[in-house]
Each structure stands twice: as C-alpha cells, then as structure tokens.
Amino acid sequence: MLRRAVLQTFRQGLAQSFFKRNAVSLSETTVTHQTVETSDEGGEKFVSTQKTGDESGNTVIVAPPEFRFMYPEFLPDPAMETRNRLKEKLERMDMLQRRSVIEIPEFYTGSVMAVTVSDANSPNKFARFVGICIQRGGSGLRAWFILRNVVEKQGVEILYEMYCPLIQKIEVLRLERRLDESLLYLRDALPEYSTFPLDMEPERRLNNLVVPINPLKVKLRPRPWLERWERQNLQGVEDLNLPQRFYDKAEKVAKPWEKYDLMLHYRKTIPAEEQEKIFAEVQSQLQQQELKRKMRRRRGSDNEQ
Amino acid sequence: MYVQLFFNHEQIRTMSRVKRRTTHPPYWHVLKNVQRGDEKISSDNLRFVREVIQDKYKNKSPIKGSDLDIEKTEWDPKTKRSGVIARNIGVQHMWEKDGKKVICTVLHVLDNHVIRYVPPEEYAKSIIGAKVFRNRKPLGCLVVGAEAANPDRFTKQYCSLFNEVGLLPKKRLARFIVTPNAALPPCTPLTAGHFVIGQAVDVYGKTIDYGFQGVVKRWGFKGGPASHGATKFHRRGGTIGTGRDKARVWPGQKMPGHMGSEKRFCRGLKIVRINMKYNVIYVKGTVPGPTNSIVQIFDTLLPRRKFTEAPPHPTYFPPEDGTLPQEDIWDSNLHVFGSPSISV
Secondary structure (H helix, E strand, O other), X not given: OOOOOOOOOHHXXXXXXXXXXXHHHHHHOOOOOOOOOOOOOOOOOOOOOEEEEOOOOOEEEEOOOOHHHHOHHHOOOOOHHHOOHHHHHHHHHHHXXXXXXXXXXXXXXXXXXXXXXXXXXXXXXXXEEEEEEEEEEOOHHHOEEEEEEEEOOEEEEEEEEOOOOOEEEEEEEEOOEOOOOOOHHHHHEOHHHOOOOOOOOOOOOOXXXXXXXXXXXXXXXXXXXXXXXXXXXXXXXXXXXXXXHHXXXXXXXXXXXXXXXXXHHHHHOOOHHHHHHHHHHHHHHHHHHHHHHHHHHHHHHHHHO | OOOOOOOOHHHHHHHHOOOOOOOOOOOOOOOOEOOOOOOOOOHHHHHHHHHHHHHHHOOOOOOOOOOOOOOOOOOOOOOOOOOEEEEEXXXXXXXXXXXXXXXXXXEEEOOEEEEEEEXXXXXXXXXXHHHHOOOOOOOEEEEEEEEEOOHHHEOHHHXXXXXXXXXXXXXXXXXXXXXXXXXXXXXXXXXXXXXXXOOEEEEEEEOOOOEEEOHHHHHOOOOOXXXXXXXXXXXXXXXXOOOOOOOOOOOOOOOOEEEOOOEEEEEEEEEEEEEOOOOEEXXXXXXXXXXXXXXXXXXXXXXXXXXXXXXXXXXXOOOOOOOOOOOEEEOOOEOOOOOOOOOO
C-alpha cells in the first residue's frame, strides 16, 4: 500500500488514533484498493483514490489521509462560534476556482519556495522572491505563509496570502520538512541558515512518495534573542548552552500536562469525520486540476522535442 | 481625533434615559415558545401528530410570479421596498481588480415569506404606527417571516399568526415599512435576487454582547500609566465631574456597565456579489452582530446612495421557464476567482 512517511508528533498521532480509529480500521480492511498511477517519466506521483466500503456495502469515495497535510487551508478554523457549513462550502468553491487558474503546490514549513507577484513599483512589473517558508497559517481564502531570506546581509521576511490574485506563480524549489512546525528561530540563528540564492533552480525530488525531513540542527547567535527559545521545546536547534537558571525557570513555567489534555487538542482540530467529508468534496476537482496540469506539461515538453 | 472641550449635556442627558436593551419581548407579542416540561407522549401519538402536521402543510409548491395577483405598480424614486431577513454567516476576503483586498460579510437570505400587509390607514392606528407617523403621511407595513420550523415547538397563538397564509410557522418575524405601491400579497417569497449588484443597503442587527465592561473598552478612555509609580490606577475612569458646574454628576456620565447587545444600523454597505443558487449576498464591510446572528437588510436611506434606476419592483421573481439567468453575479470592480491573475 502506497503511503507517505509523515512526521507525526505525539499530539498528531494521539489525535489520529483516538478519532480515526474507525476510519483507519475500515481502510485497512478494504477489499478493493485501487491506486491510479500514471506512467511516470517525470516520476511524479498521482494521488491515490481509496474506495472504502461503509456498512451498507456502497462504495464511498474517501480522500487519502495525506490531504490534511497537503491542503491544510481547506480545513476551517476550529472555533465553534464562527463556524458555518454553508459559508465554508462557498469558500471552498472559490478556493478551487482560484486553484484552477494558478498552481498552488504542496509545501511545508522548511521548504524553499519562489513567489512571483505582480508589483506596480518594480521595474519589470513582476517581483520574484525566494525564501524558506518559516510559518504558515490561516484557513480558507485567508491562508498565508511567510518566506524568509537574507539579501545583502539584511534579513527579509515576506508574508504572502496564498489566494491573492496578484500572485502569478508559486514554485517549490526544495520540498522538505524540518523538525519543527514553526521556524521563527531562524531570526535569531546565524544568517547562513536563512540564506538562499535568489536564482536557485528547482531541485528534483529523489523520492516522490516521501517528503524528506531535514534533521538539521541550527546554531543560534548569542543572546539577547527575540523569544525565549529554551521554553519552546525546539527540536531543530542545537544545544543552547545557557546557564542552568534559564532551564529551571523554563521548568517552572512549563505546562507538561498539556500533551495529555485530550479536550484541548479536540478543540484545536476539526474531527476526523468532518475532515473526511470536506476532502471528499474537494478531492475530485483537485485531482482533475493535477491531471490537466500534468497533461499541459507533457504537451509542452513534447512540443519542445 | 479631536478633544471635546464642552459636552452636549442636553443630548447626553436625554439619550441616557433611553432604554438600551430589554431581555423580554414587547407586551403585545403573543407567547411564542411552548412552555411545557417533560411531556410523556407515546410513539403512536407522536407519529399521529406528525401526520397531522404534514397533512396541514402539504401541497405547498413554490409560488410563481404569475400565481400571485400583484398589481402592476410603477417604481418611483420615493418608493420604499420591502426588506429581507438574513443570517450573517461570516466574513470572506475578496480582491478588487487592482489587487486591493476587500473584507466582505456573507449574508445568507433565509426562506423569507410575506405574512401579511397592513395598509397605511390601519397601521397608523396601531401603537407603533401612531408614534412613527404622528406628523407624517402614514406608510404601510409588511410583516415578513423567515426560517420555517416545526409547529410543535411553538404555541397555538403563535401558529395562528400563520394560519391565514397556510405556511409553516417561522422562527423569526420582522416588519418593514413600505409605500403602498411596493405592497406584496401574503405568501410571496423574497430571495437574494430582491437586491441589485452595486446598490447600497442598511443592515440592522443586534451587536455583539460584550457583557459588563470597564470604561477603557466601553468608552475608549485612556486610563492611567502602566508604570511610573501609578498605584491602582491603570484602567479606571478618573474624575467624573468638576467641583464648580452644578456640583453634581451629570446624567449620562460615562461609566462601566453592560456593553453591546443593542440594535444598531450599519448604513450604506455596498453589495458586491450575489449568489442566486444559494441565496447569499456578499456585502462590503462588516455588519452588527456576531457570526450566525439574524439581521435585517433593506435599501439604504442615505440620500446620495439611493437608487437612480428601477430595482426589481416590488420584488424579484425568477423566470417562469425555470432557467436561472445567472447563478453567481459579481460587481464589475471585483476580481472573479476563476479569471486569470491580476497584472498591475
């Protein structure tokens, strides 16, 4: 069974096992498991459509579980006071419309990306920026991500709204993940960890099934820092070498019970059943768009030949 | 922001006596919700009750424009059309054609039906009508209902309001003041097509309830310094009057208290997009009230943003052959999501 290796923190694994118990057992006991794979000259993977059977025996189309990591902005904000199913549905339709015009690729924090934006003030009318994605957030049409780079010894961060129509192109130059979900500590790290050449070429993926996790440990500059990194359980940072009193204070302020708080994590996430419904709604359109883009690319390469 | 050196004490004093909110409905309302406890009703009887309800309200097919006997009236600039009851379902970001971001509120027009029309002479005799039209020429009143619900949960008196029309009782009722030429017969449906792209609307709703709030959040006072030795004076009001003038506290002095949960207008909001299939209006700006609250929408009374051309008068009816002219209508200034990216 084709599966993507995905970094699962304890929280994610716990939530998955707690709420996806039924769904996971169903998908593992499928009788018909069809994986659609196109001929891969470019070695690009086509996302598989799993057909699970529910209790009545009818086939129910279920999107693969990786969708919640590939397209996290399709999931709404979990706060119950502001949720409305109709509005979320309309927003998803608008998002798919925008995605039919421009390719918004799969990316994670730690991926190096290049974004071309239409800008009235720049000489060519288009501004291209290359950087590492240090944070991503927002849901729906408000989804955003921050790219960071060091240009002529000056650190620069730009926040891009993913669905803004001014964006002409989003390319992922290097698709990888890091050990943390948020790389804000790069602001206090040595500049070489945030520097990427502005004319960087897109790198070929070695393995299309797995998104590699870069186990890089970043060296921070000496204090003062922008945040108290010793209190944040960062995995991707080298040993901070601080006096013991910092770690003692961090222990006093820490909330070690939070990782056992199931209700807290339940309130912060959309339930698995709803996630499945949402992705089942959008997945056929997303797959069609993928197909069309691949055909266009192949036709383009054929024409060149 | 300019500093007000002299307060208009007269206005503050009169307005401070106006009751801002009530927790009970007006006394002329009939009792709405059923006040029953745990009624032990057998499943057979329950099924029978459901059958009775279904029989009573069956054969309610969608009403076409030709079925209703509406007089052909002309629109003139002084016409006041009906309004519509909608639910504020959230906020969505859209972009204009020059790339500027626009925050739009999404309003879902519920299943509105006209319940009855009260002609001007009759309305002027009612309690509210007499007050409103004391020194003016009286106008008619349209009672519109939205959100049909199971009659089980309402009292008999409340359901009797809908008996004449033969509709399922509605959860929400509203009155709209209309000129006689915009009167509608009972059972007329009102949809999102009642409005026109680019028109300005007023949205009337109950604001967010903040509860008991202090003077800094409620009135925007600056409070005191956070440090520099300030003892227990960070978010307080400070002085509440001079010693000289009148030697007392003026009525209407701004103090902590209950904030929010008041009916307010947001005027002159522009409609930028209408979705006819889902009956949804996108309005530029924000409206009073939290998400999922009910609001009333009607044509604006701001003089410079009123209609210059005739809108769907008295209301919009879909074409007879069932074809929708256009499902999703966008303002000319707005960037449609399916169209190519903007090059500035």
